Amino acid sequence: LAKTTQPISMDSYEGQEVNITCSHNNIATNDYITWYQQFPSQGPRFIIQGYKTKVTNEVASLFIPADRKSSTLSLPRVSLSDTAVYYCLVGDREDTGRRALTFGSGTRLQVQP
Amino acid sequence: GAVVSQHPSRVICKSGTSVKIECRSLDFQATTMFWYRQFPKQSLMLMATSNEGSKATYEQGVEKDKFLINHASLTLSTLTVTSAHPEDSSFYICSARIEWASNEKLFFGSGTQLSVL
Numbered sequence: 272l273a274k275t276t277q278p279i280s281m282d283s284y285e286g287q288e289v290n291i292t293c294s295h296n297n298i299a300t301n302d303y304i305t306w307y308q309q310f311p312s313q314g315p316r317f318i319i320q321g322y323k324t325k326v327t328n329e330v331a332s333l334f335i336p337a338d339r340k341s342s343t344l345s346l347p348r349v350s351l352s353d354t355a356v357y358y359c360l361v362g363d364r365e366d367t368g369r370r371a372l373t374f375g376s377g378t379r380l381q382v383q384p
Numbered sequence: 385g386a387v388v389s390q391h392p393s394r395v396i397c398k399s400g401t402s403v404k405i406e407c408r409s410l411d412f413q414a415t416t417m418f419w420y421r422q423f424p425k426q427s428l429m430l431m432a433t434s435n436e437g438s439k440a441t442y443e444q445g446v447e448k449d450k451f452l453i454n455h456a457s458l459t460l461s462t463l464t465v466t467s468a469h470p471e472d473s474s475f476y477i478c479s480a481r482i483e484w485a486s487n488e489k490l491f492f493g494s495g496t497q498l499s500v501l
Contacts, residue, residue, distance in 0.1 A: 305490075307490075312495065312497065317490070317491070358427070
């Protein structure tokens with residue numbers, strides 16, 4: 272099972288760059304890495320997805336080293352509205368071949384003014 | 385992007401009643417949907433995988449007779465909490481999966497806050 276490990280919480284200030292690292296030592300060869308953001312009392316929202324090296328979109332960048340055993344979500348110049356919980360997920364293929372995506376503990380990011 | 389609509393957003397019910405939560409994929413077809421529950425300040429816990437046209441697959445420890453899942457069409461899955469009790473109070477979230485090759489992406493509903501009195 273491809274479990275993930277993230278820091279429980281992080282603090283930052285407005286305007287700073289925030290990097291959240293996720294460990295996934297048992298990632299399977301074909302698995303992608305996906306990051307989600309969740310605000311209180313809302314469903315998670317897709318942020319970014321990648322397989323290797325670097326991926327960038329309008330809200331974040333995702334850095335994945337060659338061994339793919341970890342990934343880093345980078346949020347440039349955070350604002351107060353980025354205060355949320357961030358989850359990284361990888362595919363979780365069981366012996367039966369059934370895929371089931373499981374959530375780790377997530378990282379609670381608190382952005383201060 | 386794809387939209388998943390979940391209703392109701394909040395429900396309060398008396399102990400012993402049943403509550404149905406709907407999850408719809410609005411602009412795509414989803415053969416697979418997932419149901420999660422989340423307690424305050426905790427992560428999402430997968431309850432079951434809902435497959436269109438077949439029985440749902442429940443995670444260990446989740447009572448299938450308690451949490452009835454129906455996925456009768458490619459755009460609708462429902463979760464019915466039967467004979468709800470206060471310990472069933474939680475935030476329930478559905479998601480629909482779009483999968484291609486080995487890649488997949490989940491789109492989530494906005495969640496349902498269930499409070500059982």
